[in-house]
Amino acid sequence: MIFKIALKNVLAAGVRTWLNTFILALTFTSIILLQGIYNGMMIQISENRIAEETGHSQIWHKNYDPFDPLSLEESHAEIPPGIDKAISRREAIPVLMIFGSVYPHGQVFPAVLKGIPADQKILALPFNALMKKSPKGTLPGMIGKKMAKSTGLSMGDIITVRWRNSKGAFNATDVSIVHIFNGKVPAMDSGQVWLKLKDLQTMNLSPGHATIVISSKEAGSESLGGQWIQKSLNDLLADTIALVKSKSTGASFLYAILIFLSMIAIFDTQALSIFKRKKEIGTLMALGMTNGAIVRTFTIEGVLYGILASIITLVCGGPLFYFLQTNGITFPAPTEGYGLAMSNHIYPHYSLGLILGTFVIIMIILTIISYLPARKITKLQPFEALRGKIS
Amino acid sequence: MGINAVVEIKKMNKIFPVANDEFYALKDINLTFGVSEFTGIVGPSGSGKTTLLNIMGSLDKPTSGSVDFMGNNITGFSSKKCAELRKNNIGFIFQTYNLLPVYSVYENLELPLILLGMTSSEKRKAIMESLDWVGLTDKKDSKPAHLSGGQCQRVAIARAMVKQPKLVLADEPTANLDSKNSHIILKTMKKINEESKTTFIFSTHDEKVIGYLNRKITLIDGTVQKDEIS
Numbered sequence: 001m002i003f004k005i006a007l008k009n010v011l012a013a014g015v016r017t018w019l020n021t022f023i024l025a026l027t028f029t030s031i032i033l034l035q036g037i038y039n040g041m042m043i044q045i046s047e048n049r050i051a052e053e054t055g056h057s058q059i060w061h062k063n064y065d066p067f068d069p070l071s072l073e074e075s076h077a078e079i080p081p082g083i084d085k086a087i088s089r090r091e092a093i094p095v096l097m098i099f100g101s102v103y104p105h106g107q108v109f110p111a112v113l114k115g116i117p118a119d120q121k122i123l124a125l126p127f128n129a130l131m132k133k134s135p136k137g138t139l140p141g142m143i144g145k146k147m148a149k150s151t152g153l154s155m156g157d158i159i160t161v162r163w164r165n166s167k168g169a170f171n172a173t174d175v176s177i178v179h180i181f182n183g184k185v186p187a188m189d190s191g192q193v194w195l196k197l198k199d200l201q202t203m204n205l206s207p208g209h210a211t212i213v214i215s216s217k218e219a220g221s222e223s224l225g226g227q228w229i230q231k232s233l234n235d236l237l238a239d240t241i242a243l244v245k246s247k248s249t250g251a252s253f254l255y256a257i258l259i260f261l262s263m264i265a266i267f268d269t270q271a272l273s274i275f276k277r278k279k280e281i282g283t284l285m286a287l288g289m290t291n292g293a294i295v296r297t298f299t300i301e302g303v304l305y306g307i308l309a310s311i312i313t314l315v316c317g318g319p320l321f322y323f324l325q326t327n328g329i330t331f332p333a334p335t336e337g338y339g340l341a342m343s344n345h346i347y348p349h350y351s352l353g354l355i356l357g358t359f360v361i362i363m364i365i366l367t368i369i370s371y372l373p374a375r376k377i378t379k380l381q382p383f384e385a386l387r388g389k390i391s
Numbered sequence: 392m393g394i395n396a397v398v399e400i401k402k403m404n405k406i407f408p409v410a411n412d413e414f415y416a417l418k419d420i421n422l423t424f425g426v427s428e429f430t431g432i433v434g435p436s437g438s439g440k441t442t443l444l445n446i447m448g449s450l451d452k453p454t455s456g457s458v459d460f461m462g463n464n465i466t467g468f469s470s471k472k473c474a475e476l477r478k479n480n481i482g483f484i485f486q487t488y489n490l491l492p493v494y495s496v497y498e499n500l501e502l503p504l505i506l507l508g509m510t511s512s513e514k515r516k517a518i519m520e521s522l523d524w525v526g527l528t529d530k531k532d533s534k535p536a537h538l539s540g541g542q543c544q545r546v547a548i549a550r551a552m553v554k555q556p557k558l559v560l561a562d563e564p565t566a567n568l569d570s571k572n573s574h575i576i577l578k579t580m581k582k583i584n585e586e587s588k589t590t591f592i593f594s595t596h597d598e599k600v601i602g603y604l605n606r607k608i609t610l611i612d613g614t615v616q617k618d619e620i621s
Binding site: 001004005008009012013014016279280282283284285286287288289290291292381382383386 | 481505
């Protein structure tokens with residue numbers, strides 16, 4: 001009976017119903033839209049790092065410290081024999097790193113020189129460009145867009161590269177920039193010059209050496225000897241996981257703020273609507289409806305608005321979410337400078353959990369804020385409610 | 392209490408606190424209303440007419456004394472029991488009609504019957520009979536906003552009568568109506584009263600009403616000044 005009356009009220013209310021429903025649907029859509037973009041960003045950062053930087057596991061020379069370029073001199077050794085087969089199957093790629101400096105346009109920049117097999121198939125960066133021919137007397141090299149921007153280099157430029165080899169002697173050579181790649185991971189771009197592995201091994205007088213080995217497989221349990229350390233994907237993404245965790249706290253806060261704002265919006269329409277209907281509530285009391293039934297009727301009305309809004313959100317917002325998740329959103333170029341491993345084209349991620357979770361939370365809020373004002377009014381004596389004045 | 396008494400009020404007082412003082416809205420009221428009475432409670436504004444109707448209709452509680460409805464003392468009733476009493480036995484007619492604006496005439500009349508748990512066919516029969524009483528069967532699908540004041544009040548009468556209550560309480564039913572519509576409303580109520588034997592009690596200070604009354608109770612400053620039967 002109560003459901004029937006509540007449904008009748010909702011369907012008969014016309015503009016009031018559509019106004020409430022529209023505001024609710026807008027709230028649902030905004031929260032899901034923003035949260036999906038945020039989730040998408042976080043997923044993309046991890047995916048981009050796996051695709052362009054970490055692979056699925058790595059082996060590090062025991063002295064390698066990615067945050068200390070000066071330690072690179074002592075952070076390479078011969079690739080352990082157990083890894084050879086994986087390298088030949090192209091399931092692993094050795095990378096040698098040495099610290100040096102580059103001299104573009106008469107300036108000096110510290111840089112990490114990285115050697116990688118040009119025919120590698122694990123990382124999604126175009127290292128095959130290193131197979132291009134370079135002018136005589138130069139080695140082919142490639143840099144990232146950020147490095148190009150900071151050094152003012154462009155394709156075809158020739159720069160002098162200086163380094164200290166494994167024997168302790170300083171040496172220099174010219175490198176021709178054969179390609180500038182547009183990567184998404186700053187750690188593969190800023191302050192780095194990429195060369196062919198063989199070229200760098202020769203320059204460093206350390207044939208067969210590597211600093212790290214990137215693998216396309218999960219970390220195994222191979223015996224690597226004392227020189228090398230196995231790094232799992234979790235180890236490699238530890239900073240990203242920490243970032244995601246800290247951002248999740250921020251995201252939860254943002255989510256809470258959005259929910260709070262929506263709650264105010266809903267409370268505004270719902271509570272105002274209920275208080276404005278004080279006289280109607282008084283009339284229902286006079287007709288013999290119990291206080292409990294009135295509270296339940298108005299609470300069900302609120303929930304019905306939520307259900308209607310959910311349907312509208314799914315019908316109207318669903319295709320929008322699908323479109324954005326499939327085609328992504330292009331953000332202005334400045335996002336490139338945020339230092340996060342993401343491109344300016346973000347693919348939002350709208351999980352079922354996010355959509356259902358948002359619906360459930362808003363439904364709970366809606367139930368509470370429909371229940372509270374109705375209960376307040378039914379605390380009045382019927383004759384007071386019949387006066388219909390807002391107190 | 393007489394066998395035919397619908398409402399019996401004994402030594403009833405209603406006091407409202409005003410600042411640090413007390414205001415007697417009703418003082419020592421002793422009244423009995425029988426079956427099929429058509430009674431008017433007349434008196435100037437602030438004399439306590441509406442308060443008396445509210446207490447008889449269990450919309451408000453007396454401060455002291457007792458109010459019996461069909462032999463049951465309702466002063467101690469819980470809000471749930473009061474709601475039950477109103478649902479089953481009392482119809483209300485308000486000065487401002489109090490029709491639910493989003494409902495059609497039919498739906499406004501259907502609401503008390505939904506509360507009574509009637510079947511669709513029972514509801515339809517009762518609604519059409521009630522609309523027939525007030526002469527508004529052709530307006531059953533109209534919304535209150537599309538009706539005149541007189542028509543709205545006739546719908547309110549139909550809503551009060553649709554569940555065939557023992558008692559109809561009407562608070563200033565003609566106050567918002569012009570003379571012609573007032574007479575239509577009064578004639579309608581009188582006709583229903585005679586046909587259904589339902590007790591009608593209404594508050595009024597409208598002189599037009601007086602001629603229709605079987606009984607006139609004059610209330611001044613919360614006390615019964617006169618109780619005349621014509």
